[in-house]
Each structure stands twice: as structure tokens, then as C-alpha cells.
Amino acid sequence: MSRRYLARYLVSRYFSSSVSPRPLHVCIVGSGPAGFYTADKLLKAHEGARIDIIDRLPTPFGLVRSGVAPDHPETKIAINQFSRVAQHERCSFYGNVKLGSDLLLSELRDLYHVVVLAYGAESDKDLGIPGETLSGIYSAREFVWWYNGHPDYSSLKPDLTSSDTAVILGQGNVALDVARILLRPTTELASTDIARHALSALEESSIRKVFLVGRRGPVQAALTAKELREVLGIKNMHIRIKETDLSVTPADEEEMKNSRIRKRIYELLSKAAAAAGTSESDPDQRELHFVFFRQPDRFLESNERKGHVSGVNLEKTILESAGSGKQLAVGTGEFEDLNCSLVLKAIGYKSVPINGLPFDHKKGVVPNVRGRVVSQPVEGLSQTERGLYVCGWLKRGPVGIIATNLYCAEETVGSISEDIEEGVFTSSKEGSKGLMQLLEKREVKKVDFSGWEKVDAKEKQMGSERNKPREKLVTWDDLLAAAAAN
Amino acid sequence: MFGHRISRSGSAIVKQLAREGYKSTYGRRNLQRSYGHYLPSLPMVQTRTSQEAFFLKNHRFYTASASTPEEGDEETEKITIIFVDKDGEEIPVKVPIGMSVLEAAHENDIDLEGACEASLACSTCHVIVMDTEYYNKLEEPTDEENDMLDLAFGLTETSRLGCQVIASPELDGVHLAIPSATRNFAVDGFVPKPH
Numbered sequence: 258m259s260r261r262y263l264a265r266y267l268v269s270r271y272f273s274s275s276v277s278p279r280p281l282h283v284c285i286v287g288s289g290p291a292g293f294y295t296a297d298k299l300l301k302a303h304e305g306a307r308i309d310i311i312d313r314l315p316t317p318f319g320l321v322r323s324g325v326a327p328d329h330p331e332t333k334i335a336i337n338q339f340s341r342v343a344q345h346e347r348c349s350f351y352g353n354v355k356l357g358s359d360l361l362l363s364e365l366r367d368l369y370h371v372v373v374l375a376y377g378a379e380s381d382k383d384l385g386i387p388g389e390t391l392s393g394i395y396s397a398r399e400f401v402w403w404y405n406g407h408p409d410y411s412s413l414k415p416d417l418t419s420s421d422t423a424v425i426l427g428q429g430n431v432a433l434d435v436a437r438i439l440l441r442p443t444t445e446l447a448s449t450d451i452a453r454h455a456l457s458a459l460e461e462s463s464i465r466k467v468f469l470v471g472r473r474g475p476v477q478a479a480l481t482a483k484e485l486r487e488v489l490g491i492k493n494m495h496i497r498i499k500e501t502d503l504s505v506t507p508a509d510e511e512e513m514k515n516s517r518i519r520k521r522i523y524e525l526l527s528k529a530a531a532a533a534g535t536s537e538s539d540p541d542q543r544e545l546h547f548v549f550f551r552q553p554d555r556f557l558e559s560n561e562r563k564g565h566v567s568g569v570n571l572e573k574t575i576l577e578s579a580g581s582g583k584q585l586a587v588g589t590g591e592f593e594d595l596n597c598s599l600v601l602k603a604i605g606y607k608s609v610p611i612n613g614l615p616f617d618h619k620k621g622v623v624p625n626v627r628g629r630v631v632s633q634p635v636e637g638l639s640q641t642e643r644g645l646y647v648c649g650w651l652k653r654g655p656v657g658i659i660a661t662n663l664y665c666a667e668e669t670v671g672s673i674s675e676d677i678e679e680g681v682f683t684s685s686k687e688g689s690k691g692l693m694q695l696l697e698k699r700e701v702k703k704v705d706f707s708g709w710e711k712v713d714a715k716e717k718q719m720g721s722e723r724n725k726p727r728e729k730l731v732t733w734d735d736l737l738a739a740a741a742a743n
Numbered sequence: 744m745f746g747h748r749i750s751r752s753g754s755a756i757v758k759q760l761a762r763e764g765y766k767s768t769y770g771r772r773n774l775q776r777s778y779g780h781y782l783p784s785l786p787m788v789q790t791r792t793s794q795e796a797f798f799l800k801n802h803r804f805y806t807a808s809a810s811t812p813e814e815g816d817e818e819t820e821k822i823t824i825i826f827v828d829k830d831g832e833e834i835p836v837k838v839p840i841g842m843s844v845l846e847a848a849h850e851n852d853i854d855l856e857g858a859c860e861a862s863l864a865c866s867t868c869h870v871i872v873m874d875t876e877y878y879n880k881l882e883e884p885t886d887e888e889n890d891m892l893d894l895a896f897g898l899t900e901t902s903r904l905g906c907q908v909i910a911s912p913e914l915d916g917v918h919l920a921i922p923s924a925t926r927n928f929a930v931d932g933f934v935p936k937p938h
């Protein structure tokens with residue numbers, strides 16, 4: 258050990274033992290990036306920390322497994338780091354344990370000094386327009402969970418064969434992900450970890466044209482450059498962007514001046530528009546249409562198939578300044594129809610409240626100050642909930658990439674560390690032991706990390722038979738059986 | 744100003760010890776870093792081809808026992824890179840020419856993430872080049888690096904991705920800051936301006 262490390266080691270020993278002499282029992286709810294980064298930072302910061310990570314699924318990693326697109330294997334490498342955290346001697350993973358039904362929040366708070374909620378955003382923003390419940394309309398979350406083999410949605414069976422056209426509402430990265438999955442040649446998807454049922458359905462799909470509809474313009478599109486470049490590179494696909502949509506106002510120029518990403522996206526879209534060729538009469542030819550300045554007004558019902566969507570009525574929009582350089586879409590009262598048999602709403606996710614937890618229903622997040630949960634403010638006065646913290650999409654709302662959660666966790670762990678130093682956690686707590694007793698009493702079949710490793714090994718083995726990195730197990734029964742296998 | 748806290752003297756272990764001793768008595772922040780990532784020295788390899796090695800190396804994160812990072816190939820030429828960590832602390836390290844900044848950080852127990860293991864898909868290896876002259880000596884970032892930088896937390900005009908910056912003789916003495924969510928560069932008065 259070099260002198261520097263020795264010094265560091267001694268200092269940290271001295272330091273953490275002086276701050277946290279007794280075990281600090283921590284429960285993290287949710288094993289996505291926010292949960293794992295919180296665990297990682299807590300383990301590094303506090304030698305006394307004993308961490309249990311619980312997740313309602315038998316599988317860890319949250320949206321890295323069930324959200325990140327199957328054709329993005331590089332992104333999923335983050336799982337390696339998370340696995341090392343899960344295998345740390347002071348950290349345990351318990352899957353198939355759901356907060357809100359298997360366990361109450363009050364019970365967790367009784368058992369642990371620190372409870373960090375990082376259970377993400379498992380619902381959808383609504384449009385609140387007529388026809389939203391017609392069949393053929395899905396949220397992107399449902400569609401993504403379907404192709405990624407999430408056990409709650411593996412039997413979704415989206416209708417991909419009633420016409421050649423799909424409309425995607427929203428122009429963020431999730432919209433781009435689902436567009437790419439619909440348009441990419443299935444021969445390319447076949448070598449990814451896409452769920453088998455989804456691959457077969459996509460092989461039969463008649464969808465050739467996808468419309469990506471945004472209520473604002475190309476300068477405001479929420480997507481990012483890497484993902485745009487990728488979709489522009491799909492084989493045998495033509496991009497359609499109306500020239501007129503690309504003209505910019507002084508307010509747009511200002512937005513681009515202040516944001517390097519906005520500027521780069523706009524340039525990429527302009528380049529793609531200029532390069533767009535004419536469609537040939539190839540039957541397998543795919544088209545991706547970027548439709549700007551349109552907001553959905555209502556969904557149209559099919560005459561032939563009652564209860565099924567046949568299109569979207571869109572209202573044209575213009576942008577109005579909303580102060581501080583931001584521009585918002587407002588309707589012009591001019592409407593047009595866009596026919597399709599499949600609609601995917603990619604307008605954003607939303608978190609779900611849990612009994613006994615302060616929740617801001619308007620923003621869909623848990624009210625917090627730097628990760629400390631605060632009770633609903635009364636006349637501007639709010640109190641922190643002792644020992645209760647939040648991280649990730651549940652804390653900030655459903656935006657940001659995996660890396661964003663790293664800094665989000667740093668902030669939350671910073672708050673926890675301050676509270677430790679201030680001596681907030683003096684009472685003794687049962688921690689893990691109490692949790693195990695409670696789960697046993699309730700006959701909850703928890704899946705620990707070695708259970709997940711069995712699932713992992715089985716999936717990889719099934720995948721190798723099909724030239725895929727893994728073949729996901731997609732039902733609760735299969736997952737639990739594989740985890741329990743000898 | 745931020746710069747004031749940073750001594751420009753090279754690697755002074757004595758000073759480092761003094762600094763840490765000081766911090767421990769006044770210290771508010773955790774000083775304990777990663778759980779024993781004392782990594783064995785790796786043969787130097789270019790970023791692209793090093794992914795597998797990187798992967799293997801990372802698998803030893805929790806099991807590797809103490810081994811100094813500087814006992815590698817004596818013949819390899821080395822430069823000094825000064826990391827400025829999340830606490831504003833300066834950590835000089837010797838880095839063989841050709842090694843990426845991300846690998847150098849990991850070999851020296853510096854808390855820099857590399858979630859995608861250098862495949863340009865995460866931006867967690869974001870570092871800020873603190874001296875404009877050094878930033879200008881670097882090759883321009885590629886489109887792909889810029890795409891990821893777009894999303895980097897606390898992006899500045901002299902930001903780079905640690906997995907893409909390769910140690911070269913011109914970089915000897917460069918200061919690289921690791922962005923922090925709990926310390927604001929603007930507050931510290933550090934506003935880098937390239938070119």
C-alpha cells in the first residue's frame with residue numbers, strides 16, 4: 258500500500274468510526290440506477306452502513322433491464338457495476354418484495370434508520386383527450402415493457418398488423434426508441450436481447466410508416482443527438498421532414514445559442530431533411546416522418562372495428578414565449594386527421610404514490626429538499642420526514658439518463674451524511690433481521706442476488722442457443738421457478 | 744476562487760498527508776473512498792481494444808488486494824496528471840503514455856465512474872480540463888464524444904470524456920476536475936473558457 262493510500266485508509270478508518278460507530282441500517286426501495294448508485298455511494302461513505310435493496314420484481318436493475326432498448330447493449334454494461342455493488346459484503350438484494358403490498362412504508366421506517374425510496378415512475382402521463390381508451394392506443398411504457406419482456410406486460414399483444422401506419426406522440430428519446438424498434442429490420446433485432454414474443458410479432462408487423470408527432474418545433478425536440486443519429490442510420494428507411502417546419506424564429510435562434518444540444522439536434526434534423534431521397538417502390542421500404550407543430554386533440558374511432566382507433570385528430574400549433582427563453586405550444590384552431598391503426602403515447606412517465614408517503618400529485622414526484630422527503634407544506638412551512646429520503650425518477654420526475662441518477666444519488670447521500678453527522682440516527686434498529694422475519698411471517702418468496710444469478714445464467718444459456726446475448730424469462734412463474742432452482 | 748485552493752506543485756506526498764490530516768480534524772465530508780479498489784497494474788492498451796481488459800479488471804474491484812499502481816513497466820514513459828476530486832482535493836498520479844484518463848483514474852483509486860466501460864454510451868467519465876492551454880492541446884472531440892458530452896452533468900466548455908482522452912506527452916501536468924453534485928464550480932469561481 259503506498260503512503261498515500263495508507264494515509265487515506267487510516268484517516269477514513271478514524272473518520273468513519275468516529276462518526277458512525279454502530280451499524281447504520283439502510284433500506285433502499287427500487288434496484289434501478291438510482292437505487293444502486295445510492296447504495297454504492299453509501300457503502301463508500303459509511304463503514305457502518307448495512308444496506309438492503311428491495312425490488313418488486315425478481316430481477317434487479319430497473320429500467321436498465323426493462324427500459325433501455327435491446328439494441329443498446331453498450332448502455333446495459335452499467336449492470337456490471339451494479340452487480341459489484343449487490344455483491345458487496347454489506348449489501349443485499351431482495352427481489353419479489355413490493356413496498357405498498359408486501360410491506361408498508363411505516364414498517365420499513367420502524368426497521369431501518371434510513372429508508373431511501375428509488376422506485377421510479379411506473380405509470381404514464383395522460384393526454385386527457387377524447388378516445389384515449391380506444392384499443393390500439395398504448396403508452397410507450399407498456400410497449401417498451403412488452404418488447405423488453407417485463408413480466409407484467411409480456412402478454413400485451415399490440416396490434417401491429419391492421420395497417421401500415423403507426424403514430425407516436427411525443428419526440429423524446431423514448432419516442433425514438435419505440436420508432437426504431439418498429440422500423441429496424443427484424444434481422445438486426447434478432448441478435449439482441451429483445452423478448453422472443455416481441456421479435457415474432459415484429460416479424461409479422463405490417464407497419465412501414467411511423468409518424469413522430471411533436472407539439473413544438475425541431476429546435477425544441479426532446480431527443481438527443483446519439484439517438485437521432487442512430488435512427489437516421491436505419492437501413493432502407495427514408496426520413497421525411499417538411500422544409501417549412503425547419504425555418505427558425507429569433508426566439509429559436511436564442512434557444513440554440515443558449516443550448517449546445519438544441520443547436521446540434523436542429524443541425525442534424527436539417528441535414529437529414531436535406532438528404533432525404535424519394536421513396537422507391539420497394540415493398541419493404543420504411544418511412545419515418547417527423548411531424549412538428551401538432552398537438553393531439555382527439556382520437557378517431559374506426560367505423561369497421563368498433564372500439565378500435567383509426568387515427569388521431571391533430572391541432573396545428575404555434576410557439577409563444579413563456580418567459581426566460583422558454584417557448585410553449587398553443588393551438589391555432591386549425592385541425593387535420595392522421596390515419597393509423599396503432600398509437601403509442603410517448604409523452605412521459607409518472608410516479609405512483611404509496612400509502613403514508615407525501616406526494617405531489619401535480620408534478621408526480623415526492624416533495625423533497627436535496628433528497629430529504631418533506632411533508633406536504635402548509636403555508637410554505639414544511640418539515641423533513643426523519644430518516645426518509647428519495648432518489649432518481651421518483652425524486653426529480655421522469656427525466657434524465659442513467660448518469661443523471663449518479664449525481665442525484667450523490668446529492669441524496671450528501672443529505673444522509675449530514676444527518677448522520679448531526680446525530681439524527683441514535684435509536685437502535687433491527688434492520689435486515691427484522692425484515693427477514695416480517696417477510697417470512699407473510700410468506701413472501703424473496704429472491705436474493707444468488708436467485709437472480711440463476712435467472713441470469715439460465716437466460717444467457719437460452720440466449721446462446723439462439724445467438725442472442727440472453728433470452729429473457731418473461732413470466733412471473735418462469736422467473737420465480739428459475740430463481741428457486743437448485 | 745477555486746484555483747487558489749489548488750497548489751500547482753507536483754506530487755508531494757508529504758503535502759498530501761498533511762492535507763488529509765487536516766481534513767480529518769475539521770472534516771465534514773466522508774474521506775473514505777472506494778472499498779479497496781487497489782488495482783493491479785495492467786499492460787497499457789488503447790481505449791478501443793482495452794474494453795475486455797477493462798471489464799476483467801473491474802471484476803476485481805472488490806477482491807483485489809493492495810498493490811501499488813506505479814510498479815508497472817519501468818520503461819514506459821509516464822506523465823503526471825493531477826486529478827481534482829469531488830472535495831476539491833488535488834491528487835497527482837503518474838500515467839503511462841497511451842493510457843486513457845479513465846483507466847488512469849481507476850488504477851489510482853480515483854472516484855471516477857465508467858458505467859459503460861469506455862463504449863461511449865454513458866458520460867459518467869466526464870472530467871473538466873482546468874487549464875485552457877491543456878484543453879487546446881487535446882485533439883477535438885469526435886461527434887460521438889460530443890453526443891455523449893451533450894448530456895454530461897455540469898458540462899463546461901472544457902469538458903471531456905475520461906475514456907476518450909489518452910495520456911500523451913503534451914498533457915504532462917494537466918489538472919482534471921471531477922464534477923460534483925454537492926460542489927458547484929460556479930460558486931467556486933471556476934469558469935473555464937477555451938480558445
Ligand SMILES: Cc1cc2nc3c(=O)[nH]c(=O)nc-3n(C[C@H](O)[C@H](O)[C@H](O)COP(=O)(O)OP(=O)(O)OC[C@H]3O[C@@H](n4cnc5c(N)ncnc54)[C@H](O)[C@@H]3O)c2cc1C
Binds near residue numbers: 312355
Ligand atoms: C424506455 C426507456 C429507455 C431508456 N433508455 C436509456 C438509455 O439508453 N440510456 C440512458 O442513459 N438512460 C435511458 N433511460 C433513462 C433511465 O432508464 C432512467 O434515468 C433510470 O432508469 C431511472 O432510474 P430509477 O432508479 O429512478 O428508476 P427505475 O430504473 O425505473 O427503477 C425503479 C425500480 O423500482 C422498482 N419498483 C417499482 N415499484 C416498486 C415497489 N412498490 N416496491 C419495490 N420496488 C418497486 C422497479 O421494479 C424498478 O426496478 C431510458 C428510460 C426509458 C423509460
Ligand SMILES: NC(=O)c1ccc[n+]([C@@H]2O[C@H](COP(=O)([O-])OP(=O)(O)OC[C@H]3O[C@@H](n4cnc5c(N)ncnc54)[C@H](OP(=O)(O)O)[C@@H]3O)[C@@H](O)[C@H]2O)c1
Binds near residue numbers: 384471477604
Ligand atoms: N438513449 C437514451 O439515452 C434514452 C432513451 C430513452 C429515454 N431516455 C431518457 O429518459 C427520459 C424520459 O424520456 P421521454 O421520452 O419519456 O420524456 P421526454 O424526453 O420528456 O419527452 C417527452 C415528449 O413528450 C412531449 N409531450 C409531453 N406532454 C405532452 C402533451 N400533453 N401533448 C403532446 N406532447 C407532449 C414532450 O413535448 P414538449 O417538449 O413540448 O413538452 C416531449 O416531446 C428522458 O430524459 C430521456 O432522455 C434516454
Ligand code: FES
Binds near residue numbers: 859860862863867905
Ligand atoms: S465510460 Fe461511458 S462514456 Fe466514458
